[in-house]
Amino acid sequence: MPSVPQQTDRPDPATAVGQAMEAFQDGRLDEAAEACATAISLDSRHFDAHRLAGLVQLAQGNASAAVRFLTEAVEFDARSPEAANDLGRALQGAGDPIAAVLQHERALSLKPDYPEALAGLGHAHRALGWLEDALQSYRRALSLQPDHAGALNGRAAVLQDLGRAEEALGSCTEALAADPDFAEAHFNRGNILHALGRHQRALASYDEALRCRPGYVDALAAKSAIFSLLHRHDEAQAAAQAALSLEPEHVDALVNLGVAMQHLGRLAEAVAAYDRALALAPEHLAALRHRAAAERDLGRLDAAEKSFAGVVALAPEDVDALYEHGAALRRLGRDGEALACFEQALALSPANGYVLGSAALAALSLCDWEKAERWAHDIAQRVETAKVVSPFVVLALSDSARLQALAARNFVRDKVRISARAPSVANRDRDKIRLAYVAANDFGAAAARPMAALAARHDRTRFDVIGISFGRAADTERRAVLGAAFDQLHDVTTRTDAAAARLLRELEVDIVVDIEGYAEDGRPGIFAARPAPIQVNFGYPATSGAEFVDYIIADRTVLPFDLQKTVTEKIVQLPDCHRVSSERPDIAPEPPSREAAGLPAAGFVFCCFAESFKIARPVFDVWMRLLSRSEGSVLWLSRGSDAVCERLRGEAAARGIDPARLVFAELVAPAEHLSRHRLADVFLDTLPFNTATAGDALWVGVPVVTCKGNAFAARVGASFATATGQSDLIAPDLAVYEATALALAAEPERLAECKRRLAEQRATAPLFDLDRFRRHVETAYARMHALSRSGAPPQSFAVTAE
Numbered sequence: 001m002p003s004v005p006q007q008t009d010r011p012d013p014a015t016a017v018g019q020a021m022e023a024f025q026d027g028r029l030d031e032a033a034e035a036c037a038t039a040i041s042l043d044s045r046h047f048d049a050h051r052l053a054g055l056v057q058l059a060q061g062n063a064s065a066a067v068r069f070l071t072e073a074v075e076f077d078a079r080s081p082e083a084a085n086d087l088g089r090a091l092q093g094a095g096d097p098i099a100a101v102l103q104h105e106r107a108l109s110l111k112p113d114y115p116e117a118l119a120g121l122g123h124a125h126r127a128l129g130w131l132e133d134a135l136q137s138y139r140r141a142l143s144l145q146p147d148h149a150g151a152l153n154g155r156a157a158v159l160q161d162l163g164r165a166e167e168a169l170g171s172c173t174e175a176l177a178a179d180p181d182f183a184e185a186h187f188n189r190g191n192i193l194h195a196l197g198r199h200q201r202a203l204a205s206y207d208e209a210l211r212c213r214p215g216y217v218d219a220l221a222a223k224s225a226i227f228s229l230l231h232r233h234d235e236a237q238a239a240a241q242a243a244l245s246l247e248p249e250h251v252d253a254l255v256n257l258g259v260a261m262q263h264l265g266r267l268a269e270a271v272a273a274y275d276r277a278l279a280l281a282p283e284h285l286a287a288l289r290h291r292a293a294a295e296r297d298l299g300r301l302d303a304a305e306k307s308f309a310g311v312v313a314l315a316p317e318d319v320d321a322l323y324e325h326g327a328a329l330r331r332l333g334r335d336g337e338a339l340a341c342f343e344q345a346l347a348l349s350p351a352n353g354y355v356l357g358s359a360a361l362a363a364l365s366l367c368d369w370e371k372a373e374r375w376a377h378d379i380a381q382r383v384e385t386a387k388v389v390s391p392f393v394v395l396a397l398s399d400s401a402r403l404q405a406l407a408a409r410n411f412v413r414d415k416v417r418i419s420a421r422a423p424s425v426a427n428r429d430r431d432k433i434r435l436a437y438v439a440a441n442d443f444g445a446a447a448a449r450p451m452a453a454l455a456a457r458h459d460r461t462r463f464d465v466i467g468i469s470f471g472r473a474a475d476t477e478r479r480a481v482l483g484a485a486f487d488q489l490h491d492v493t494t495r496t497d498a499a500a501a502r503l504l505r506e507l508e509v510d511i512v513v514d515i516e517g518y519a520e521d522g523r524p525g526i527f528a529a530r531p532a533p534i535q536v537n538f539g540y541p542a543t544s545g546a547e548f549v550d551y552i553i554a555d556r557t558v559l560p561f562d563l564q565k566t567v568t569e570k571i572v573q574l575p576d577c578h579r580v581s582s583e584r585p586d587i588a589p590e591p592p593s594r595e596a597a598g599l600p601a602a603g604f605v606f607c608c609f610a611e612s613f614k615i616a617r618p619v620f621d622v623w624m625r626l627l628s629r630s631e632g633s634v635l636w637l638s639r640g641s642d643a644v645c646e647r648l649r650g651e652a653a654a655r656g657i658d659p660a661r662l663v664f665a666e667l668v669a670p671a672e673h674l675s676r677h678r679l680a681d682v683f684l685d686t687l688p689f690n691t692a693t694a695g696d697a698l699w700v701g702v703p704v705v706t707c708k709g710n711a712f713a714a715r716v717g718a719s720f721a722t723a724t725g726q727s728d729l730i731a732p733d734l735a736v737y738e739a740t741a742l743a744l745a746a747e748p749e750r751l752a753e754c755k756r757r758l759a760e761q762r763a764t765a766p767l768f769d770l771d772r773f774r775r776h777v778e779t780a781y782a783r784m785h786a787l788s789r790s791g792a793p794p795q796s797f798a799v800t801a802e
Contacts, residue, residue: 408545
């Protein structure tokens, strides 16, 4: 008898596919994938098994694996429009929209009235940037099925891309009416609302997306971005970290985490997050841009410049990137490259006042006066019509106190976020006034160094003195000096303006003193948060233009009371000089030889060690006439870049002066630099921005010829001269300035008398008397504090000389 076949438990392919379909519909994707594998092992050409395996892989987010299975399914049944459409979806997910278009078109050739394929074709067209084609595909799909949620959502995305946000929002609303649990439509709606600035509603849409699909990583990342915009930085950090816990390599979540960390003042952690994002997506513009800003704020200027350069390389027409790259180059002293960046940005955005101002400052630094003067005219017109330009630039270009005040007020209105009221002092019951001095780079600038010396001398029975520093740190020795000068020293480099202001509030500071103002390293945002009941502009030679700054420290030379209308602060006049010039390193008893300093063995030496941006053309013209009329004389200047030296030599030659008569002093240690001043005969001040380095010359006994201008910054030299008994060297205009300098060169007796007077007054001149200055400043602070405690508003006043 023939044997009877043995029964087995092994299912046939159709049964395995049925089991796979049941598991797939229940969301048991791993079981579905296993059942599909079983079916394929039983029949390697089973169409339904391959198609379902592809759909399972697509649902699991494995687009490349889905493409493999669906490609085989299409080979097994080339007449299936559904398989072709599914393959198009998989190719789209795998990042191949061109191939996706071909498969969707193939599906439509097999089934022309196929809404799913039309919607898929629209998705592929959008991915390729073919927006009008995408819109047409969605319209065709919706003409066949008006409530097709995928087509409605896709149409919304394309309308948003086309800048038709309100129409996009309406299309999203239709998609959600058709399918209220459509997570992608909720997400898309959130993106549209975000773009429209309706941030709270955007957050609600992202929450709906997360309700429909828990663990929707893109929605979590988007929430993080919104929280940052709303200044809810702790929540932004939490949302980004939640996204990264689900998908550690989610680039946008990493960038958003970096942004949150940056706002929270955790700059090093922000840079680490951006680095992780850039390791995954090296050309991610937002990551590069934010990393550059974080590195800049950490004082890592070389790294910041490279990052900004990376942004410009990827987006050469990005005006903000060009501006930031130029600013980084300027801080590194690379003014020629900076100017090129600013000019590129201006060509793209001629109306951008910040770019224009920075271009003018870079041109001034290069002594490219033709460009600087042309832009100066444009800048003045813009300021007059309430357009915004950096106030610091206006100081270098104009001697108009009114124009400088307008520039400051325009800047505050546009750029500074005023966020709080001044704290009350009513309940502060203590014997001492608590002061805080705020400066950049460990009080390293010319205006800040004397303030650190002043802080060290304050009467500790009357004052607690706090130092607040930010920016590039100085050397260990400098930091030790600062630690001894202040009762507390806080570095707020890595803190936001709001966080730095919060620290000052927590310290219960009575008077906070801003030394930087709108200088390139200034942080006016700290003071806009009103951290102290009394806020003082002390060091910046112009008005802040801000209602949140109460007083400006001055003297009767730089800011007489009849100029009160040009400043927003109340004027406090110190009796001698608005600043002191006494913090000096030891000076060698004998200067170096003239030959060692690069000077000729004989001849009169005019000098000016100002930064190059302060050397204006009219002043340089005077200097060249002095050389032409003083035989054998030379002009001794600070050495800038090679480009600056060559330009100044060329300008000298153009005026008939041998370029060799311009001598450029190499950079040396401060003590050596002070010592070599004594090789000079006369120091020539600049205009319209006087140079604080004139104080060095006076300290070592070199007479300073200055020209008294109209605004604060143009009267600093006159104030110095008055405070050292040299009033006869203050000229009312450039003609007298030239005549005075020429007379000193031609009349040795007069020059000797000036030097004799300086030498006699060095021990007693108010400019060098730190203790006298300190007592006057303390009197001013006590008066401000008394007015505040009495409930009176700030008032202008003069401190009586001891």
